[in-house]
Amino acid sequence: MVRAPCCEKMGLKKGPWTPEEDQILINYIDLHGHGNWRALPKLAGLLRCGKSCRLRWTNYLRPDIKRGNFTGEEEETIINLHAMLGNRWSAIAARLPGRTDNEIKNVWHTHLKKRIKHTQPIVNPSKFNKIQEEPPVNFPIQARSDATESSSDVSSLTTGIKVESQDMFCHMDDDFWSEVLSIDNSDVVSDFSTVGVSQELQYYLSPAMEAGSNMHDNMEFWYNLFSRSGELPDLLPNF
C-alpha cells in the first residue's frame, strides 16, 4: 500500500493553529459537516491536511469539549479505568463526557502516573488492555433480579468503574463460577472454544486469551476486583 505524502511535501502547513484557521474550520463544519476529512481542507480553503483538521476539531474545536482542569472525580475515574483498560485512551475518553483521548493521555502522563507510583497497582494493566466494550451480540445470560442492589456496593471499588462493574458482575452467578473452576488453572489460554468454554465466559476471559496469559493470571484479575468490592463469591478460588 502506498502511503499518501506527508503535509509538508504537499506544501501544506504544520504546527499550531491560528484563530483564523480555527474559525474557518468551525464555520465550514457548521455549514457542511466534516464529511470526508481528506477533502475538507481544500473545500474549506485551509492549507492543512485532512488529518490535521480532524485532530484539531476532535481535540479542541468540537462544541461538546469540556475545557479546564480535571476534577478530582475525573482523575480518580481515569486511574480506575486505566487499571482496567490499560492505555486504551479512546475507551477511557468514551466514559468521560467532554474529554478527549489526547487530553486524558496528557493528564495521565503528566499528573496521574506519578501519583499512583506510590500505590501498588492491583493488576498489571498491560495484560488486560484488550477488555471488550460490550458483551457478544447473542450474550445468553440475563442479569439476576437482585443483581443491581447487591452489586451497587461495588461503588467502594471506586466511582469510575461503578456502573461498568454492575454490568459485569451481575452476569457472574454460581453457574458462571462453576464453569470457571472447571478449567485447569495452569492452562495457557489460546482458544477456549477447543475446551468447550461458554461464550459468556470467553467474553470475560478474552483479555487473557489475547495476551496469551494463563487462567491463573486472568482469574487473579477478577479476584482483585472482587476483593476490593467486598463481594468475593464463595466459589472463587483464593489466589
Next chain:
DNA sequence: AAGACATACAACCGCGTGTCG
C-alpha cells in the same frame, strides 16, 4: 533580570483496521 530546566499540552507520525469498488 536572565538563563537553565521542568512541565503541560497541542499537534504530529506511523500503524492497524474497516470499508468499498
Next chain:
DNA sequence: GCGACACGCGGTTGTATGTCT
C-alpha cells in the same frame, strides 16, 4: 479475495509557559 483509501488510535515530539537558581 485484493488493493486503495479513509479514518481512528496510541506513542512521540515540539513548543509555550512556568519555576528555579
